[in-house]
Amino acid sequence: MASAVRAGRRLRQAVEGSELAGLPADLRAELEAALASQGAVVPFRLLRRLRTALREAGSPLYLHQLLEGSEIDFPEVPVPPRNPELVARLERIKAKLANEEYQRMTRNITGQQTNGTLAEFGRQVRSVKAVVITIFNFIVTVVAAFACTYLGSQYVFAETAARVLSAVIVASVVGLAELYVMVRTLEGDLGKL
Structure with missing residues (x-):
C-alpha cells in the first residue's frame, strides 16, 4: 500500500524558494531532508503536517497545487523465495499432464500408413x-x-x-x-x- 509521494518539480521549487517561508522550521527541515533523500520520497504523514501548517499560516497555496507533477510511490513487494519441494512437485505435475495430453493426441496413431491397415479394412467391412x-x-x-x-x-x-x-x-x-x-x-x- 502506498504511503509516500515522489516529489515533483512544483513541490521542489516551493521548498527551495521562499513560498514556504512561513512554515515552522522543523517541518521545513523535514521536507528538505525528504527531498534530499534518494528518489525524493515524501511520506504522507509529512504531507498532512504540511497541509495543516499551510492552513494555520493562512497561505494562499493549497496542497494539491504543491503536489502537481508528483507521483505516488508504490513500494516494491518483496517476493518470497519459492519452496524447492513445491517447485519440484509442480514440475512433476506439468510433466504428467503434458504426457497425458501427448498420449491422448497420439492414441490413434500407429507406425504404419493408414491405407491398407487392418483397422481400415475393419471399418470398410463394417460399412459393407x-x-x-x-x-x-x-x-x-x-x-x-x-x-x-x-x-x-x-x-x-x-x-x-x-x-x-x-x-x-x-x-x-x-x-x-x-x-x-x-x-x-x-x-x-x-x-x-
Whole structure:
C-alpha cells in the first residue's frame, strides 16, 4: 500500500524558494531532508503536517497545487523465495499432464500408413456389412408383405390375378414406406457427420 509521494518539480521549487517561508522550521527541515533523500520520497504523514501548517499560516497555496507533477510511490513487494519441494512437485505435475495430453493426441496413431491397415479394412467391412443387412432387410420385408397379402387375399378374391395384383400393390406400398424410412435414416446419419 502506498504511503509516500515522489516529489515533483512544483513541490521542489516551493521548498527551495521562499513560498514556504512561513512554515515552522522543523517541518521545513523535514521536507528538505525528504527531498534530499534518494528518489525524493515524501511520506504522507509529512504531507498532512504540511497541509495543516499551510492552513494555520493562512497561505494562499493549497496542497494539491504543491503536489502537481508528483507521483505516488508504490513500494516494491518483496517476493518470497519459492519452496524447492513445491517447485519440484509442480514440475512433476506439468510433466504428467503434458504426457497425458501427448498420449491422448497420439492414441490413434500407429507406425504404419493408414491405407491398407487392418483397422481400415475393419471399418470398410463394417460399412459393407451395414449396407448388406439394410438391403436384406428391405428384400425380406417386401417379400413377406407380398406373401402375406397373396395368402390372405384368397379369402377375398377367387381369381389368382386379383390376388397377385393386390399382393403387388401392398408390397409396393410397404417397399416405398421402407425406402422412406431408409432415406430418413441415412439423412440422420449424414446429418450427424
